[in-house]
Amino acid sequence: MALSQGIAATSPLLACPLCSVPVHLVSLAHERRFYFRHETEDGRCPAKTKGDLSEERILAMKYDGARESVAHKRMKDIIAESLRLDPDFSDVKVEAIWKGEEANGHRKPDVRATWKGTLPVAFEVQLSTTFLRVIAARREFYLREGGLLFWVFNRFDMANVRLTMEDVFYNNNRNAFIANEETLTASKEAGKLVLDCVWSEPSVEEGILLWSQKEGHVSFSDLTIDRERQRVFFFDADTARERCEAITKDWPLRRDFREFWLSRSAGYDDPKWLNLRKRIAEHGISLPRWPNDAEGLVSLLDTLYSAAEGHPVGWGYKNLVEIAHHVFARHKGHLWPFKLMLAAHNRGEQIRKEDTTGNWRNKKVKAYREAWTAPTQNGAADFIPDRNFDGLVCFLFPEIANRLPENPS
Numbered sequence: 001m002a003l004s005q006g007i008a009a010t011s012p013l014l015a016c017p018l019c020s021v022p023v024h025l026v027s028l029a030h031e032r033r034f035y036f037r038h039e040t041e042d043g044r045c046p047a048k049t050k051g052d053l054s055e056e057r058i059l060a061m062k063y064d065g066a067r068e069s070v071a072h073k074r075m076k077d078i079i080a081e082s083l084r085l086d087p088d089f090s091d092v093k094v095e096a097i098w099k100g101e102e103a104n105g106h107r108k109p110d111v112r113a114t115w116k117g118t119l120p121v122a123f124e125v126q127l128s129t130t131f132l133r134v135i136a137a138r139r140e141f142y143l144r145e146g147g148l149l150f151w152v153f154n155r156f157d158m159a160n161v162r163l164t165m166e167d168v169f170y171n172n173n174r175n176a177f178i179a180n181e182e183t184l185t186a187s188k189e190a191g192k193l194v195l196d197c198v199w200s201e202p203s204v205e206e207g208i209l210l211w212s213q214k215e216g217h218v219s220f221s222d223l224t225i226d227r228e229r230q231r232v233f234f235f236d237a238d239t240a241r242e243r244c245e246a247i248t249k250d251w252p253l254r255r256d257f258r259e260f261w262l263s264r265s266a267g268y269d270d271p272k273w274l275n276l277r278k279r280i281a282e283h284g285i286s287l288p289r290w291p292n293d294a295e296g297l298v299s300l301l302d303t304l305y306s307a308a309e310g311h312p313v314g315w316g317y318k319n320l321v322e323i324a325h326h327v328f329a330r331h332k333g334h335l336w337p338f339k340l341m342l343a344a345h346n347r348g349e350q351i352r353k354e355d356t357t358g359n360w361r362n363k364k365v366k367a368y369r370e371a372w373t374a375p376t377q378n379g380a381a382d383f384i385p386d387r388n389f390d391g392l393v394c395f396l397f398p399e400i401a402n403r404l405p406e407n408p409s
């Protein structure tokens with residue numbers, strides 16, 4: 001996309017070393033291997049980069065049947081009708097000329113409309129192949145024009161997706177939008193434009209980043225508009241990926257630390273501790289020579305690993321609620337990370353079951369919440385979170401790293 005958009009903006013990023021003609025990337029027809037192709041090939045260069053099928057020929061084959069254009073027309077009508085129901089959109093037009101400023105030429109988007117009176121949006125339907133070159137040129141045009149290009153598909157299945165659809169998908173923060181008869185019905189019910197959104201969501205399992213496909217109805221006001229990069233998305237996949245990559249990067253150390261801690265009751269392994277201590281120090285976190293040297297460290301980690309595992313780790317107690325009572329009695333400063341861990345690992349139901357007397361839920365939870373909201377109250381100071389190990393806890397338990405620094409009130 002960068003190469004093609006550079007060519008469209010007459011500032012190409014790469015050129016052929018033999019003839020200096022700008023190049024863009026294309027894929028082989030039958031496998032996903034990429035090579036550079038001359039933007040124009042007129043025989044001046046000994047390197048031949050164009051195949052037998054010209055774009056014109058491919059397009060001619062593509063528009064072979066009338067069926068395609070009927071489907072295309074129906075898509076435009078669905079989008080236009082949905083837009084006219086939406087009070088946030090005005091000036092809805094089908095196939096109207098969008099005249100460029102200066103000598104930028106013009107475009108004829110499938111449907112155009114103005115979002116909240118200020119942002120002109122071009123809705124382009126993609127039913128089959130649209131060349132990356134065309135996609136890039138349109139992005140460049142609408143970027144210059146102060147507008148926004150919005151691609152709409154009639155279906156999008158990640159397992160069976162064409163390369164040209166991926167060009168749109170990956171350049172749009174892994175979000176794709178779909179309009180069909182079903183979304184038209186949903187738009188009528190909602191009184192605004194409703195589309196189906198397909199997006200990819202990352203997760204980390206055993207230190208490996210996995211992507212899964214999600215899908216759901218969205219309205220335009222649910223979306224984030226990033227006009228500078230001509231992106232519109234519901235789920236921010238880039239940010240989620242960064243978060244996951246931070247987790248996978250340090251996963252081996254986190255795994256080794258957990259293994260060490262969980263097997264500690266079977267025998268303390270000092271060389272292992274020293275090794276972990278050294279590796280963690282590389283992250284700017286210092287651990288004591290012996291785990292017991294730091295006041296409260298052992299009980300804190302036992303408590304948090306217990307919450308993560310769902311059963312007592314290190315403690316002689318028989319379940320989580322007994323640990324909770326102990327933390328309340330002896331380590332009030334650890335209640336905040338403990339509570340976050342229970343929430344992050346969905347232990348609410350388990351605690352409720354273990355809390356047969358209701359003593360935890362009705363008395364202790366109430367007490368620490370009150371102390372957190374009124375920290376000047378008598379005795380409330382004891383409940384102020386102990387921040388001595390926040391760096392270590394954030395590292396070992398990234399699932400609570402975002403919220404741990406917050407004030408619990």
Ligand SMILES: [Zn+2]
Pocket residue numbers: 016017018019020021038045046047
């Ligand atoms: Zn060349």
